[in-house]
Amino acid sequence: MYKDTVLPRVLEQVVNCKDEIAQYYLMDCIIQVFPDEYHLQTLDVLLGAFPQLQPTVDIKTVLSRLMERLSNYAASSADVLPEFLQVEAFAKLNNAIGKVIEAQPDMPILGVIILYSSLLTFTLHVHPDRLDYADQVLGACVKKLSGKGKLEGNKTTKQIVALLSAPLDKYDIVTALKLSNYPRVLEYLDTETNKVMATVIIQSIMKNKTRISTADRVEALFELIKGLIKDLDGAVLDEVDEDDFKEEQNSVARLIQLLHNDDPEEMFKIICTVRKHILGGGPKRLPFTVPSLVFSSLKLVRQLQGQEENPFGEEESTTPKKIFQLLNQTVETLSNIPAPELALQLYLQCAEAANDCDLEPVAYEFFTQAYILYEEEISDSRAQVTAIHLIIGTLQRMHVFGVENRDTLTHKATGYSAKLLKKPDQCRAVYACSHLFWVDDQDNVKDGERVLLCLKRALRIANAAQQTSNAARGNTGSVTLFVEILNKYLYFFEKGNPHINVAAIQSLVELVTTEMHSETSALDPAANAFFASTLRYIEFQKQKGGAVGEKYEPIKA
Known part of the structure; x- marks a missing residue:
């Protein structure tokens, strides 16, 4: 009765009234009042009336509401989807939108996009497996946009974003990339x-x-x-x-x-x-x-670690060496910007990876690049301090270098350390270099004499810093340096460095004690606490007994 009698008579009245406000209102009423399944079974008749309405009627909104209702109906139950296929809903709606746009040549581009956006949402709900339908809708959109140039206007661009976001809500990007018209719509933004x-x-x-x-x-x-x-x-x-x-x-x-x-x-x-x-x-x-x-x-x-070259001898195969070549060129772009501090950090990361792959020439090349950056590009004193500690830390972890290469790199690192602007920074970098000559897990890197030379050099710098601070009165950082060096002496003493003996530690303890009680030294609670903690550690080691206790016994703390 609805299909054969009610709907045709009502639509006849709507079309014949010729009043745009009445036509819009009545079409909206039909869509909102009658059930979804009625609309689905009478799509031909209902859609046939749209092009006959007055050109000024806001058809896009009414048609969008119809598609929205049908989309929600399709989403409500999987059982109703066969009905949509049976009546070829997509083809009919697509055809109707084409006729409406044709009948209203002055329809703004926003209206066109709203219509296709609603159709796309409908398609994704009703035919999620038919990518070709979704692509067809985007293609129709591209056709209407061609020659329009870049779209401007808040509402229009928002609607395009909504149109392009719809496939991403339904599919993942890998599936969306199969829509050939997707990037073509993007071009108009x-x-x-x-x-x-x-x-x-x-x-x-x-x-x-x-x-x-x-x-x-x-x-x-x-x-x-x-x-x-x-x-x-x-x-x-x-x-x-x-x-x-x-x-x-x-x-x-x-x-x-x-x-x-x-x-x-x-x-x-x-x-x-x-x-x-x-x-x-x-x-x-x-x-x-x-x-x-x-x-x-x-x-x-x-x-690919450990893979030097393809066992079948194919030149095209991917090897660590090949990747490192690419990395060298990539990091170089940062030093050209310039962003030397970041480039230096990345060169050191690459050097460490080359070390793990046992590629000595590659690791050496990355270190060389890092050193060039340090010398030529990094001039800020704080940045230099950070960089030198990164260099020392990375170099300490390297096991791939032979004696000659290691000596060259270590010599340069200690040279940079001694040339830092501020005495405390010099001191800390120089005593950090002591670890480059004594590495626990590398028996060939245990040079006790050079460790001692580093620590003595650090001590001389700390003394110079102390004299400067005494002259300035009130600079308290230098006593802390002595305590830090004492802790380094204790570390290497425990590791069995024969050149670090009880006498050296004892004289350092006495030096710090004297400095603490010196009239020229300003009171520094942090340094006092640090020194007290170090002395407690020495006492604790004595109480342990055994070989460790015996080693520490002669030290008078």
């Missing part, structure tokens, strides 16, 4: 909205923990998010909010860490693809993205 959409895509990947595991997919993905990776249309970075920019670049860095393939060959291709995209990002972006790429590459190096 202005720079700012392009960045918003890129952020939405990355958030979708993070949320779903999507695994993107081929270089081709990475290429397609980075094309989609290029708004975050490089400047589009000559956009000026200076106008961007600093915090927003950092958050955007950090999200790109996190994304790089998610790209993975267990096959080394494919993973290397992924790394090369990422590198190609991010190296064009400009000096402000590289400090965020390059470290992430470097650590992703080092993960692959660890995976």
Whole structure:
């Protein structure tokens, strides 16, 4: 009765009344009042009336509401989906939208996008397995957008973002990348909205923990998010909010860490693809993205650890050496920006990885690059202190170097330490160098005499610092240096360094005690507590008894 009598008569009245307000209201009433299944079974008749309405009627809103109702109906139960297929709902709605847009040539582009956005939502609910339908909707959208240039206007761009976000809510990005028209719609977004959409895509990947595991997919993905990776249309970075920019670049860095393939060959291709995209990002972006790429590459190096070359002799195979070559060139881009401190840290990380792969020439090359940066680019005194301690710490962990290479690098590190601007910094760096001559797990690196030379040199620098502070009156840091050096003496004494004897420790204890009670030395509670704690440690070692107790017994604390 509804199909044959009620609906045709009501629609006849609506079309014939010729009043745009009445037509809009009555069509909305029909959609809202009658049941979903009625609409589904009478789609032909209902949709046939739309092009006959007045050109000024807001058809897009009414039609969108119809598709929204049908989408919700489809989502309510899987049992109703066969009905949608039976009546070919998608084809009818797609056809109707085409006719409505044709009948209203003055419809603004916003209206067109709203209609296709509603159709896409309907398609994703009713035909989630038909990617071709979703792509067809996006293709129709591209057709209408062609020749329009970059879209402007808040409402229009928001609607495009909603259109492009819909597939990401239903599928993961790997599936969405199969939609050939998806990137084509993105092309019409202005720079700012392009960045918003890129952020939405990355958030979708993070949320779903999507695994993107081929270089081709990475290429397609980075094309989609290029708004975050490089400047589009000559956009000026200076106008961007600093915090927003950092958050955007950090999200790109996190994304790089998610790209993975267990096959080394494919993973290397992924790394090369990422590198190609991010190296064009400009000096402000590289400090965020390059470290992430470097650590992703080092993960692959660890995976291949110990593999020098392919057993079958294929030149194209991925080896640690090949990755290190790429890493050297990649980190070099940071020193050109310049970001020398970050580049130095990454060179040292690469050196440590080369050490674990037993590649001495490669590790030496990375250290050389780090030293060049230190000498030529790092001039700030605080940055120099941080850098020299990183160099010493990394060099101490290296086991791959032969005597000659190790001596060269160690000699340079101790030289840098003694040339730091402030005496306390010099002292701490020089006594840290003592560890370069005595490494527990390397029997060939146990030179007790050079350890003692380092500690004596540190003591001389501490004395000079003490005299300076006495002259300045009130600078209390130098007594602390003596206590720190005493602790180093105790460390090597316990490790069995024959050149560190009881007499040396005893004289140092007495020196600190004298300095503590000196009239020229200002009261320093922290130094007092540190020294008291050191003396308690000596007493504790004595009470242990046995071989350790015997060693400590002669020391009078």
